[in-house]
């Protein structure tokens with residue numbers, strides 16, 4: 001009985017940590033963290049997004065983002081979420097065009113796969129296509145707000 005309780009506790013801990021790798025690492029008391037200083041290999045950074053940012057791609061990215069990412073990155077991708085606050089995460093605002101200016105699509109993809117700091121890697125959880133769709137969606141957020149800013153103000157009637 002004690003053993004069962006211990007196993008249960010351990011399991012709850014792993015779930016609480018919200019780790020994607022939980023299936024592989026159930027037995028580890030201290031689950032491995034995603035690297036805080038993730039080094040992006042140059043060939044990965046140069047990788048181009050093979051999926052065109054069509055409406056369908058962005059819509060799929062938005063849907064997946066809502067399921068898998070919004071709990072930390074915010075429903076609007078602006079980095080505002082309850083879990084983010086609870087976990088004291090420092091999140092970027094993807095609706096700010098400056099936020100990911102320095103990041104190539106390949107870099108974003110690599111971070112998505114491997115995880116970074118408190119963000120669990122998504123490797124194997126979704127197809128590559130779904131990940132590229134999410135990157136298209138994130139890019140579209142910045143583009144939309146940039147367009148809104150540069151649009152001429154509505155004419156006074």
Ligand code: HEC
Nearest residue numbers: 018068069072089090092108111116117118119120122134
């Ligand atoms: C547990 C909370 C959490 C979840 C879930 C999560 N992320 Fe993150 N994500 C983070 C944190 C924290 C960072 C910043 C990591 C760092 O720089 O140390 C980050 C970083 C990123 C980055 C790199 C650019 C940046 O903002 O620094 C991308 C792209 C990203 N996340 C996309 C996603 C996508 C897409 C999903 C859904 C599949 C997702 N994340 C799920 C917490 C999360």
